[in-house]
Amino acid sequence: MAAHSKLVFSKFLSESDIKKRLAVPSAIQRSLPPFNGGPALIFQFLHGTRFWPIHYSIRTKGYNKPVFSGRLWRNFVIYNNLNVGDRFTLYQVQVEDGSSYYRVEVGREIDFLGINAMAYGSGSTADEHVITHHHQEELSLELSLGQPNVEGADN
Template identity: 90%
Template sequence: MAVHSKLVFSELLSDTDINKRLAVPSAIQSSLPPFNGGHALIFHFLHGTRFWPILYSIRTGGYNKPVFSGRLWRNFVIYNNLNVGDRFTLYQVQVEDGSSYYRVEVGREIDFLGINTMASGSGSTAEEHVITHHHQEGISLELSLGQPNMEGDDNSKSLLPANQYRTLPSSTFSL
């Protein structure tokens, strides 16, 4: 089944984004679920292999800037060890059957061989980092970097146990 991702928005995270709320650009509000006369809803997006519920709201009076906020947003930030300067990127994924969902990538931008890429990982350990580069829509390169194998070490020790390998979704390779 073919899947197509469309960039909704991308932003470098600030201290306010990490500790309180992530401001969503008003211009992309039509790309997100409608409030249907209300001012808040629970918005779900996929990050990794898990769907995250996030409070998506606008103020009831005055400045109507949409935000991801509250306890659910902070849970996502804390669990994924997000930091100031990390990039938050939201995609809308259209599935061939007409359905859609939202997917998020978060991580630190780095320059890898002259290509601006995104390194993501738990941030709490240096065991493994994943570098993802989207050259053009539908094409993605993912490189996993692990601890270097020290000279004289038994090479079998550096291999991940079978349950540590992950399967990439077929959409990662669609053109």
């Protein structure tokens, strides 16, 4: 069954995003689940092979900026070892049967053989990474890096 991913938003993480809350661009609010009259909800996104529940809310005082926050957001940050300068990218994935879900990629910008690229952790192990370089919209280069599989090596 084919699925189609649509970019919702992408941003480099700031210190505030890492330590407190991820500020979500107000312009993309229509692409996220509706609040249905309340100021907050829990929704899930897929990172690697795991779905993460995230607290999504709108501040009720002052500037009404949407945010991912609280213990659930901090759990995601800590578990995935996110750092200032990492790129957080959220996609909405539309499945052929009409259902949809959200998927997240988190990566670090690197210089790979003189090419500016993003290195994405898989979300499943700290030892496996994917390096992606998007030269054109339809063309990308992916290189998967992992621990070498060497028989008889001392591990």
